Amino acid sequence: MPPLSVTGVMGSFRLTTHWLQLRWRIEGAQLLAVPAIGGKARADGLWQTTCFELFLNPQGMDAYHEWNLSPSRRWNAYAFEAYRAGAEVLEVSRAPDCVWHGGSKFAIFDAAIACRSLPAGPCALGLSAVIEEAGGTKSYWALAHPPGKPDFHHPACFAASLPAPRSP
Numbered sequence: 001m002p003p004l005s006v007t008g009v010m011g012s013f014r015l016t017t018h019w020l021q022l023r024w025r026i027e028g029a030q031l032l033a034v035p036a037i038g039g040k041a042r043a044d045g046l047w048q049t050t051c052f053e054l055f056l057n058p059q060g061m062d063a064y065h066e067w068n069l070s071p072s073r074r075w076n077a078y079a080f081e082a083y084r085a086g087a088e089v090l091e092v093s094r095a096p097d098c099v100w101h102g103g104s105k106f107a108i109f110d111a112a113i114a115c116r117s118l119p120a121g122p123c124a125l126g127l128s129a130v131i132e133e134a135g136g137t138k139s140y141w142a143l144a145h146p147p148g149k150p151d152f153h154h155p156a157c158f159a160a161s162l163p164a165p166r167s168p
Helices: none
Strands: 008-015 019-027 051-058 064-069 075-080 097-101 106-114 123-132 138-142 160-162
Touching: 008 123, 008 160, 019 051, 019 123, 051 106, 064 106
Parallel strands: none
Antiparallel strands: 008 019, 019 106, 051 064, 051 123, 064 075, 097 106, 123 138, 123 160
């Protein structure tokens, strides 16, 4: 089903000495369904409503990490052994920081993940978003999509490159 009012979602990232900074900008945000702000804590099922996702696949590996980040400030991170296989909760050095900036014409979601929680080497990177609007209408956004229905775990979605984090 096409989105009701959302006309685009842009994702960007920036790696600093201590942080991987992420930003998603949602154009046409007047009908967004956004989870209520809660405490910063792990939670499952975040992708069932508006949620932003980061995927990191270390160079030359089948394994990858998935981060689910919510405007509610809830989050989770998983380590997969291979495509949708062997998922385990990923232990991290610090919970990510998530900030929602809502508006009617556009909204911005910012997140920062400590570099200590990232794979040590260069990675293929995927940014994606599940956007829910009024009445439960959902749309799926990614840097790239494989053919067929949306599948953010598919290697085709890992369309950007992240260099190895620098040591402080």
